[in-house]
Structures are given as structure tokens and as C-alpha cells.
Amino acid sequence: MLKIDQLHVSYGSIQAVRNVSLHVDEGEVVTLIGSNGAGKTTTLQAICGLIPSKGSISYQGEKISGLAAHRIVEKGIAMVPEGRRVFPKLSVMQNLMMGSYTRKASKQELKHDLDMIFTLFPRLAERKEQFAGTMSGGEQQMLAIGRALMAKPKLLILDEPSMGLAPIVVKGIFETIHQIKANGLTILLIEQNAMMALSVADRGYGLEHGEIVFHDTVENLRKQDIVKKAYLGK
């Protein structure tokens, strides 16, 4: 569904991402793990058209590298950005409606999808009219995910959904990701928290210093020493 081939991104003379190739098949949950500064977010921003990159990125067989961010969203890729990035001075409801910005859906369809999101996150239903900026980090993360789901994406990209959240909240967020997966959505999950990421993913890639250092199915990754030592703390 998504195929990245030999992606290079540099900031000035610094190469942030080198020769990254990865693919995500339909219905899969793929995780990209790595520590701070490994190039995870850079890779994502390149996919979403936020920064220029070299190499090829294709989605459903169509080349998307070089397209503007909003054109890529229109094709059915929704992103939950790092740090949540909800619109602080818009209400929860308006944030969700922004998620459906590119859709030409009828009122009933939108209502149906909103109901689905409110079932997934009952907390958001209670806070419909509240400014997003006044909510807790966990609630904002729920909103960011709900907002992305309102786009009815074919591919959902999550950038560090666990960042800055208490462990109990992280657990809740990952339970939701499990539910979304069960609904059949294709997910690319970027995480530092490898333990959580591997709990939901089918396959995983490891990124270090801008390069892919390992790639395998989750069962196999769990057995690998390097993954155990570096990421799972065993």
C-alpha cells in the first residue's frame, strides 16, 4: 500500500535519513522504532509531504513524493502528528470537523463517523464544546487520533502517540490502536516505546542514525538479541 524506496532527507549538510526503504501492506500494522533523533519523524514528514526528500515514495502504486501535504491527505493518508498538535483554540467538535476537511460526505455520514469516534473515546463526547487546548495530554491524544479517523483514511500514521503521557494513559491509547486495527485499518506506527509498539504491530523496522538497522516480523524481532537489549530492556 505504501512503499518507500531509498529515501534520503537532509537538513542543510546534515543527512537525517539515509537510504531508508520500507513498505506497508494493506491491513497491516507496521511499526518504525528508534530512539530520539534516529530520523523517525523526519521519515514521516517526508511521507506526508511536509519536507522535501530524495528517493521515491509511492502509495497504492502511485508516486506521491513531491506532492503538497494537502494533496497527500486527499489520497487517504491521515497523520496523528508528534506532540498531538490539536488546534488549541478550536472546540473538540471543530477539531474533529477539521479532520474531515477533505471529505465530501453527507451530514449523516459525518454524524455516523462522529458517533463512532465518540464510542471509541467517550471522553471526547463529554467535552464536545471545550477548547482543545484546555484538555489533558491524554485527552488531546484521543482527539488527535479521532481527528485523523474523521478523515476516513486508508492509511493511518501515528507519530509517537505515547510521547509525554503517563503509562496508564499510554495503555489506554494502545488499547484504542488495537481496536482500530481490529477494524481493519492499515497503520504505520512510529514509536520510541518499543514494548508498546511491538504489542500491536505485525512487522517492525528499527531506525538508528537515519538508517534501517533491522526489519522483521514481530515474533522474530522479539527473539533477536539486539532488539531485546536495545529496546526491550531484557
Add this chain to the structure above:
Amino acid sequence: MLAQQLLNGVALGFTYVLIAIGLTMIYGVLKLLHFAHGVIYAVGVFAAMIGILYLNMNFIVACLFAMIIAAICGVAVERFAYRPLRNVHPITTLISGVGIAIFLESLFQVVFSSDPRAFPDTGMKVSVWKISESISITNVKLTIIVVGLVALVLLYAFLRWTKMGIAIQATAQDMRAASLMGVNVNRVVAITFMIGSAFAAIAGVLVAYDINSIYPTMGSVPGLKAFCVVVLGGLGSIPGTIIGGLILGIVESLSEGYLNGMIIDKDAIAFVILIIILLVKPSGLFGRKVEKV
């Protein structure tokens, strides 16, 4: 006398509000100080003049024509003077804006000469409406207030309830996140410039009609005052801009009424306010805390 001056001040204030709304919205979306905004106001006035003199428009059609021409001009300024400079140091766009203002003002001087001229005859008569013994208002000033109110209500409804309006707010709050929602940020910017420029144009036409004078540099002082209004209200804050504009209008009007022969000119008051605000509360009345750079 006081009530009369207050009423005049409100009318004057609404002209500042109409000019400054564009500045504050543009700052909100692009974090850009649009120094060519004053000249867009003059563009509106000259467009209305041409419409009335050469295209046989009546006053209302000429106002709409002025708004459309100014909107096109505003979008062109953004497209050609600001967008190529979007990722460079902000001072560069500032210079670019000043350059555009100088260029257009000089162009108007070449084409229309620098002599002030009277507002063309529209067939409308200025009438005075007496509210009470001591308070009266001309129909032109009343029109300014009504147009200002209508414009603000329309703007509020647009920003609050339409998809594009919400997208403009979202872009102002987080441009990157907005583009990840599928918002075409360039279109949002263009629409912001259109609205701001149209508002400036209608203000310009009404002021020119009110003072019965048109000249090429007529936008520069109102443009600078609009900056003071925006700083007073808090950069990027629309409610702040409305309050700031009305405050400036009222203060100017009161000083004209009560402080005749003062050391400072009426037109200087805005800048005195600007200096005081920058000293005392740089974020303005309604602004977010300014981040130190």
C-alpha cells in the same frame, strides 16, 4: 459635546477596525507584518474613483468594485511579494512589503498626479441627522458605523460556522497541523488576504467620501495607525483589534474636541499609544504572551 465626540470617535474607530482586521488576520495566519496594507486601502479608493468616473457606477457598485480590485491586488501582493520569501528572515518580507507600498504609491502619483482631488460626484447628498439637541451625525458617518458592524458580523459568522473560516483559524493556530488535515494553506492565505484587502478598501472609500479627498499616499498614515491598533489589541487577536480600533478612534476624536492646539498632532496619538503599549504591555490588550526570540 462629549457624546458628540464619542459618536464621531466610534465612526472613526470603525474605519481603523476595518483596516486593521486584515493586518491582524494576516499576522495570525502568516506571522507576517503586511506593510503594504495601507496602499491596498488607497488602491480601493482609486478603484472606486475610476468606477464612478469612467465606468458609470453608482456608489454602492463602486464600493463593491473597489473591494474586488483591492482583494485581487492583495492576493497578488501575497503571491509575488511575500510567498517567494516565506522561509527567509521576516525582515526580508517586511522590506518587500514596504517596497510594494512605495512602488504603488509612486505609480499612483505618475498616473493620477500627486494633487489631492475631490471624491467624484455620486449623486448622493450628505445629510445631517440630529439625534438630539447637541448630537448629530452625517449619513456618511452613520454608513461607516453600519458597514463596520455588518462586516464584523459577517466575518464572525464566516470564521465561526463555515468550513473555510474554521480552516483559517486552524491555520493560524498551527499551520503544519492544518496542512495535515488536508487544508491547502496557500488558499487559506489567499482568502485571508482577500478578506483583509476588501475590508481595507471599503474603509478607504468611505473615508475618502467622508473627507472628500483622494490622493496617492492617503493610505500610508491609516496603514501605520492600523499597525498601532493591532499592537494595542494584541497581534493576531480579532477582538483585540476591534477594541483597539475603537479606542484609537475615540481617543483621537476626544483630543480633537478637547485638546485643540496641543503640542502633538492628532495623527501622532496613535504612535504615542504604540510607544506606551510597547513599553508597558508589548503583547497588547488581548495578545498571547510574546515569546522572546
